[in-house]
Amino acid sequence: MPDVKVIAVEEGNRLDLIMDRFRQIVGEDHVIAEPSRKEDYARDKTEDYFFMPDVVVRPRNTGEVSELLKLCNEHKIPVTPRGAGTGLSGGALPIKHGVVLSMERFNKILHIDELNLQATVEPGVITEVFQNAVKEKGLFYPPDPASRGSCFLGGNLANNSGGPKAVKYGVTRDYVINVEVVLPNGEVIWTAANVLKNSTGYNLTQLMCGSEGTLGIITKIVFKLRGYPQKNVLLLIPFSTNEEACRAISAIFVAGIQPSGMEFFEKEAAAKTFEYCEKVLNSPVTTKLTEGMNAYLLCELDGNDEEVLMRDAERVMAVVEKFEAGEVLFADSAAQKEELWKIRKNISPAVNWYTLTKSEDVVVPRGNLPRLITGIKEIGRQYGFDTVCFGHLGDGNLHVNILKEKISESDWKTKIPEGIGEIFKLAVELGGTLSGEHGIGIAKRPYMPIALGAVNLELMRGIKKVFDPNGILNPGKIF
Numbered sequence: 001m002p003d004v005k006v007i008a009v010e011e012g013n014r015l016d017l018i019m020d021r022f023r024q025i026v027g028e029d030h031v032i033a034e035p036s037r038k039e040d041y042a043r044d045k046t047e048d049y050f051f052m053p054d055v056v057v058r059p060r061n062t063g064e065v066s067e068l069l070k071l072c073n074e075h076k077i078p079v080t081p082r083g084a085g086t087g088l089s090g091g092a093l094p095i096k097h098g099v100v101l102s103m104e105r106f107n108k109i110l111h112i113d114e115l116n117l118q119a120t121v122e123p124g125v126i127t128e129v130f131q132n133a134v135k136e137k138g139l140f141y142p143p144d145p146a147s148r149g150s151c152f153l154g155g156n157l158a159n160n161s162g163g164p165k166a167v168k169y170g171v172t173r174d175y176v177i178n179v180e181v182v183l184p185n186g187e188v189i190w191t192a193a194n195v196l197k198n199s200t201g202y203n204l205t206q207l208m209c210g211s212e213g214t215l216g217i218i219t220k221i222v223f224k225l226r227g228y229p230q231k232n233v234l235l236l237i238p239f240s241t242n243e244e245a246c247r248a249i250s251a252i253f254v255a256g257i258q259p260s261g262m263e264f265f266e267k268e269a270a271a272k273t274f275e276y277c278e279k280v281l282n283s284p285v286t287t288k289l290t291e292g293m294n295a296y297l298l299c300e301l302d303g304n305d306e307e308v309l310m311r312d313a314e315r316v317m318a319v320v321e322k323f324e325a326g327e328v329l330f331a332d333s334a335a336q337k338e339e340l341w342k343i344r345k346n347i348s349p350a351v352n353w354y355t356l357t358k359s360e361d362v363v364v365p366r367g368n369l370p371r372l373i374t375g376i377k378e379i380g381r382q383y384g385f386d387t388v389c390f391g392h393l394g395d396g397n398l399h400v401n402i403l404k405e406k407i408s409e410s411d412w413k414t415k416i417p418e419g420i421g422e423i424f425k426l427a428v429e430l431g432g433t434l435s436g437e438h439g440i441g442i443a444k445r446p447y448m449p450i451a452l453g454a455v456n457l458e459l460m461r462g463i464k465k466v467f468d469p470n471g472i473l474n475p476g477k478i479f
Contacts, residue, residue, distance in 0.1 A: 018075060022057050022099075032056035041082060041100045045147075046090040046443055048356060053080065053100040060098035060105045061177045062180065062188055063221040069217065069472075072099060078475050079184075081213040083123065083155030086147040089441030091159065091212045095476045101217065103154055109133055110220070117225040118177065118194060123154020123218045140228040145437070146345050154218045159439040160210035161259070164261040164300070164344070168393030169226070171437065173209035180220035181208060184468040194200030194222050207363070212439050213474040215467040232260065232302040233313050234331040236340055238293035240324035242377075242389065244265055245295040246369035248323045249393050252299070253366065255319050257312055261300035262394025269347045269390045270296065276350030277342065287339050290326040297393075298344055347390050348399070356404040357388075357445075360420060363397040364432030366407045375426045376400055383419030384411070397436035417446070424450045440478045446476070 009076050011416060022031045023106045028215065032038055033055050042052045059065045072079050078098030094100050106122035109130060114137055121130060127148040131141050143164035145151055151161070157179070162171040178192045208215060235394075239245040245264055252259065270289055278284040288297065297320075317328050331337040333399040351357055364372050373389060376398075380387050385407060391399035400423060404412055424434050426448045434444050448457060461479055464471075 015333050018071065018077070020452040022073055023054065025064050025071075026057055026059050030058040030060075031394050032058070038100075041085070041102065043096070044085045044087045044090065044092055044394070045352075046088050046093070046441070047358060049090050049093055049442075051093045051369055051437070052097065053094040054097050056100045056102055058102045058105050061216070062182060065101070065217050066186040067209075067217055068099075068101065069182055069184055072472055073185050075468050076472060079472050080474050081158075081217050083152035083158070084126070084150050086146075086151040087155065087159065087441065088438045089159075089443040090476070091439050091441035092155070092475065093274070093442065095442060096474075103152065103217075106154070106219065112137060112139070113226075114139065116194075117227075119223050119225060120448055121153055121221050121223065123152060123157070123221060125153050127153055127156060129135075134225055135228055138228050140226040141175065141223060142166075142226065143172045143175060147297075147346055153221060153223075157209055157218060157221060158211065158213050159437060162392060162395070162397065162437040164263050164392060166392060166397075166437075167262050168260040169304075172182045173206055175224045176209055176221060177207055177224050178222040179205055179218055181216035181218055183216050184473045189216075196224070202354055210439065211232060212441060212477055214477055215473065216465055217473075229260070229302040230304045231306050231309055232300055232337075233309050234264075234337045234340055235297075235299045235313060235316060236287075236289075236329040237297040237299060237316075237320050238290040238328075238332070239295040239297070240321075240326075242295045242373045243314035243370040245297050246373055246393065248297065248320050248325065249369065250275045250366045251319050251322065252316055254392075255315060257315055257319075258300050258476050259394055260302040260314075261298065263344050264297040264393040264398075265296055265298075265344060265347055265389065265390035267294045267296075269351070269388045270343060272354050272388065273346050273350040275295065276353050277346060280350075280353055281346070283309055283342075285339060285343060287329070287336065287343070290329075293326050298340060320363050345388070347388070348401070351388050351401045351403070354403070357401065358404075358416065358420060359438070360400045360423065361391065361397060361436050361438045362423060362427035362432055362434065363395070363436035364427055364430045366396045368392070368430040368432070369393055369396060369398070372398060372427065372430055372432070376423055378421055379422045379426070383415060383422070385416055385419060392436070395436070396432065421447055421450065442477060445476075445478060 041056045078096040080094040082092040103124045106124035108122045110120040142165040145161040156172045386403045388401045
C-alpha cells in the first residue's frame with residue numbers, strides 16, 4: 001500500500017504539477033486544498049475519528065473520474081471515495097491522506113423506466129429523494145437506512161445498506177441490476193446488463209455491493225423497482241424484557257406472518273430519544289409508552305388489501321399474547337404512525353447526542369437473538385460499559401451502541417475494544433457475523449479474523465489485488 005501522506009512528501013514542483021492537473025480535469029472550484037474547507041471531509045459519523053486529506057477533488061462525470069484515477073494510479077496517490085459522510089465504520093475516511101474523491105456532484109436521477117420497473121441514477125443522489133421520485137410514479141424502492149434523508153445511493157451500495165424494510169424486501173444488493181464502475185487504472189466498465197436474469201460469467205455487480213469503495217468508483221447504478229404498496233398498519237408492542245421481545249419476533253415469523261418492518265428498541269433507547277426530540281429537535285413525542293415495560297417492537301404490515309392486513313395484525317396480537325407483553329398500541333392515523341417511526345429513526349442521533357459511542361451492528365439468526373442480547377449485557381458488565389440496543393431484529397440485525405459516559409480515555413481506547421471483540425465472538429458463536437449493514441471500514445477491521453478464516457481473507461486480498469494492483473483505492477479498509 002502507498003505510504004501515508006503521499007502527496008505531502010512529493011517534491012514541490014511535482015506536487016504543483018499534479019494539483020494543476022486536478023484543476024484542469026475538474027475545474028478550479030472543485031479542487032479543495034484549504035484546511036478549513038477540508039475538515040468536513042476528514043470525519044464521518046464514526047465516533048470522533050478525524051483524518052485530514054491532502055486535497056479534496058469533486059468530479060462531475062465519469063470521464064473526469066477516469067482521468068483522476070489514471071493520474072493517481074500513475075503517481076501511486078491514495079484515493080478515498082466519499083459519498084455523504086454518514087457512515088458508521090470509517091469507510092470513507094482518508095486514513096492514508098492523499099485524495100478524497102467526493103461524489104457529491106453526481107446527483108442526477110438519469111431515467112425512470114416505468115415499463116421495465118428500473119431506474120438509472122448517479123451515486124450522489126440522496127436515498128429519500130430517489131424514493132420520493134419513484135413514488136410519484138407509483139413505484140417503490142424499499143431500502144431505507146435511518147439516514148435516508150441525507151445518505152447517498154452510492155454509499156448504500158458500497159456498504160450494502162438495509163433498513164427497516166429489509167426484513168420483507170431485502171437490502172440494497174437485491175435491487176442493483178447493473179453498475180458503471182471506473183477501475184483504479186481509469187478503465188470504465190459496466191458490470192452486467194439491464195436484465196433481471198443473468199448467468200453470464202462471474203457476478204461483478206454483486207461483488208461491488210458491500211466492497212466499500214476498495215475495488216472501483218461507482219458512477220452510475222441501475223436499480224430494480226417494485227409497485228408501491230398502498231396500505232399499511234403499524235403496531236407498537238411492549239414487553240417485560242428484551243429477551244421476551246426477541247422470542248416473540250421468531251414466533252411471529254413461525255406463524256407465517258411477513259411484516260414489512262420489525263424494529264426493536266429497549267426502554268433506555270426510547271428515553272434518550274424522547275429527550276433528544278424535545279431538547280434538540282424541538283418536536284416532543286406525544287405518544288406515551290406503556291409504563292413498567294423494558295422493550296418494544298414496532299411491527300409494520302403492508303400491502304394492497306386492508307382486510308388482509310387487519311387479519312394479519314390480529315394474528316400478530318394473538319401471537320404476542322403468549323409472551324410477557326403489555327397492551328398493544330394500534331396506530332390509528334398517519335400522524336401517529338409518523339410519530340412512532342420518529343421514535344425509532346431518531347434513536348441513533350439521540351444516543352450520540354447523549355455521549356460519544358462506539359456503534360456496532362452484529363447479526364445472528366433470529367432464533368438466537370435472546371442469547372445474543374443477554375450475552376451483550378453480560379459482556380458490558382464484565383468490561384464496565386453500558387449499551388443501548390435497538391435495530392432490525394426481524395432479520396436478526398442488532399445495533400449495539402456502547403456509551404462512553406465516564407469511561408476514561410485509556411479504557412475507551414484499550415479495554416472497551418476488547419469487550420467489543422467479545423461481542424463479535426459471541427455473535428459468531430451464535431451463527432452470525434460482524435456487520436449486517438454498517439460495513440467493516442476501519443472500525444471493525446481488527447476483528448475480521450473472528451468472522452473469517454485465513455483462506456477467506458486471502459481470497460479477498462487477491463480480488464483486491466486484481467482490481468487495484470497498486471493499492472491506491474480506499475487503502476487501509478477491511479483488511
